[in-house]
Amino acid sequence: MEKNKYKDLVxxxxxxxxxxxNAFIAFGIGGMLGVIGELLRTFYAYILxxxxxxxxxFMTTTLIFIGCLLTCFGFFDKWVxxxxxxxxxxxxxxAHSMQSAALDYRRxxxxxxxGSNMLKLAGSVIIYGIISAYIFGIVRFxxxxxxx
Amino acid sequence: MTFKYKxxxxxxxxxxxxxxxxxxxxxxxxxxxxxxxxxxKKTFEQxxxxxxxxxVDLLLYKVKKVKSExxxxxxxxxxxxxxxxxxxxxxxxxxxxxxxxACASSVEGLIIGSNMLEAGQIKNFIMTVSSxxxxxxxxxxxxxxxxxxxxxxxxxxxxxxCSAYLSYNRCGVKVESATVxxxxxxxxxxxxxxxxxxxxxxxxxxxxxxxETKREIDYYDLVLTGDLGIYxxxxxKDMMQTDYQIKMNNxxxxxxxxFDYEKTKDVHAGGSGPACLPLVAFGDIFNKMQKxxxxxxxxxxxxxxxxxxxxxxxLSIPSIAHAISLEALI
Numbered sequence: 186m187e188k189n190k191y192k193d194l195v196x197x198x199x200x201x202x203x204x205x206x207n208a209f210i211a212f213g214i215g216g217m218l219g220v221i222g223e224l225l226r227t228f229y230a231y232i233l234x235x236x237x238x239x240x241x242x243f244m245t246t247t248l249i250f251i252g253c254l255l256t257c258f259g260f261f262d263k264w265v266x267x268x269x270x271x272x273x274x275x276x277x278x279x280a281h282s283m284q285s286a287a288l289d290y291r292r293x294x295x296x297x298x299x300g301s302n303m304l305k306l307a308g309s310v311i312i313y314g315i316i317s318a319y320i321f322g323i324v325r326f327x328x329x330x331x332x333x
Numbered sequence: 334m335t336f337k338y339k340x341x342x343x344x345x346x347x348x349x350x351x352x353x354x355x356x357x358x359x360x361x362x363x364x365x366x367x368x369x370x371x372x373x374k375k376t377f378e379q380x381x382x383x384x385x386x387x388x389v390d391l392l393l394y395k396v397k398k399v400k401s402e403x404x405x406x407x408x409x410x411x412x413x414x415x416x417x418x419x420x421x422x423x424x425x426x427x428x429x430x431x432x433x434x435a436c437a438s439s440v441e442g443l444i445i446g447s448n449m450l451e452a453g454q455i456k457n458f459i460m461t462v463s464s465x466x467x468x469x470x471x472x473x474x475x476x477x478x479x480x481x482x483x484x485x486x487x488x489x490x491x492x493x494x495c496s497a498y499l500s501y502n503r504c505g506v507k508v509e510s511a512t513v514x515x516x517x518x519x520x521x522x523x524x525x526x527x528x529x530x531x532x533x534x535x536x537x538x539x540x541x542x543x544x545e546t547k548r549e550i551d552y553y554d555l556v557l558t559g560d561l562g563i564y565x566x567x568x569x570k571d572m573m574q575t576d577y578q579i580k581m582n583n584x585x586x587x588x589x590x591x592f593d594y595e596k597t598k599d600v601h602a603g604g605s606g607p608a609c610l611p612l613v614a615f616g617d618i619f620n621k622m623q624k625x626x627x628x629x630x631x632x633x634x635x636x637x638x639x640x641x642x643x644x645x646x647x648l649s650i651p652s653i654a655h656a657i658s659l660e661a662l663i
Contacts, residue, residue: 186519186533186572186575186576188519188520191519191520191533191572192519192520192521194568194571194572194575195521195526195529195568197571198529198564198567198568198571199486199526199529199564200485200486200564202484202485256478257478259478261478261480262478262479262480263480263599264480265479265480265481265482266480266481266482266483266599269482272480273481273482281479281480282476282479284478285475285476285477285478285479285480286476286479288476288477288478289471289476289477289478292375292376305476306475306476306479
């Protein structure tokens with residue numbers, strides 16, 4: 186059988202993913218997470234009297250902590266598997282990817298295991314996050330000048 | 334390449350399975366099962382090694398032999414540098430040949446040993462394979478606890494350690510013939526669709542076996558493939574029909590038999606891994622053949638020769654399959 190024909194045969198027997206449903210679930214859960222984040226920020230800012238800008242950092246840290254903790258408990262991967270981008274795109278996904286890699290390599294030494302493998306998945310997020318921050322920063326500077 | 338054997342018998346087997354497999358429909362056919370993936374060890378890799386050691390101990394206990402009475406140990410697993418097998422062999426201590434054909438290692442091991450037995454070079458040998466869900470995930474895919482979305486076509490690596498004892502003593506099941514497959518690559522590079530990767534290799538080796546033994550497919554009561562999964566089986570059936578006009582009515586896939594899809598939903602398309610085929614073949618099928626419920630069985634172990642490095646370099650995934658024909662003595 187030729188490769189082209191085989192490709193058609195494979196497509197014929199491969200079920201289609203329900204992208205609309207996946208997107209809907211991700212939208213719902215991601216949105217809910219956003220609401221939780223906002224509630225947390227409000228809680229920190231108005232109840233605990235933390236300055237507004239710092240409250241955002243507190244909120245992020247709280248979500249990261251919860252993501253890491255639930256990953257360690259061993260059931261967060263099932264949630265992520267269900268919610269997909271709803272939990273991967275927010276900061277919880279970042280925490281989850283670092284924590285799960287750390288768990289995998291925890292017995293292989295602090296430097297050779299934990300240190301060098303923790304960013305296995307998250308590393309590219311950081312690298313391209315920083316690069317794109319630079320690029321957009323320059324673009325912003327060129328268009329609006331330094332004082333927006 | 335097909336070999337015929339006159340005097341090779343699969344005398345005894347031992348199977349140990351993990352937590353997901355013990356929820357499956359074949360749980361009663363395993364010799365031993367474990368509730369968690371660590372098996373009392375600190376890491377998943379060491380746990381996999383322990384599976385091999387234990388299955389060999391169990392096997393030798395069953396055949397009433399000591400280690401010094403075994404001529405050869407042929408073993409394979411999925412870990413880099415065959416770590417699980419090599420480290421287990423430190424305590425097993427039988428002359429070792431380590432082999433790798435990914436998930437087709439079990440049948441490859443049986444073929445190599447059977448040829449030596451037939452030639453009279455050895456009087457007996459043991460063959461072991463193992464796979465471990467978490468250690469394989471860690472090596473080939475993402476960290477174990479990472480919940481990256483998986484597609485319905487992805488398979489789930491079985492956790493198990495399986496071993497078999499073969500000799501020229503006439504008991505158990507007869508090893509009748511075997512066909513060595515070739516590496517096939519049909520351009521599939523989807524690591525979440527291993528069934529599509531391996532189906533061409535399986536179809537080639539089945540056809541080759543039938544041609545070289547001059548048999549029809551109905552000669553076998555059962556053709557048991559290794560780990561094609563639900564969708565891989567469909568592809569193989571279609572391929573055999575369109576390419577060779579062979580209707581595979583007697584085809585079963587070990588990967589689709591091993592799990593309970595209701596209790597363990599995250600197995601998706603079915604089981605995979607070197608231990609997948611032996612967990613079914615050395616337990617359930619071996620028992621049925623000894624009782625005479627199945628007379629002639631063709632085991633087709635399928636292996637996706639996937640390397641994360643080559644996949645990242647945008648190469649497609651090659652696959653290989655080996656076939657071995659077993660016959661009941663009664």
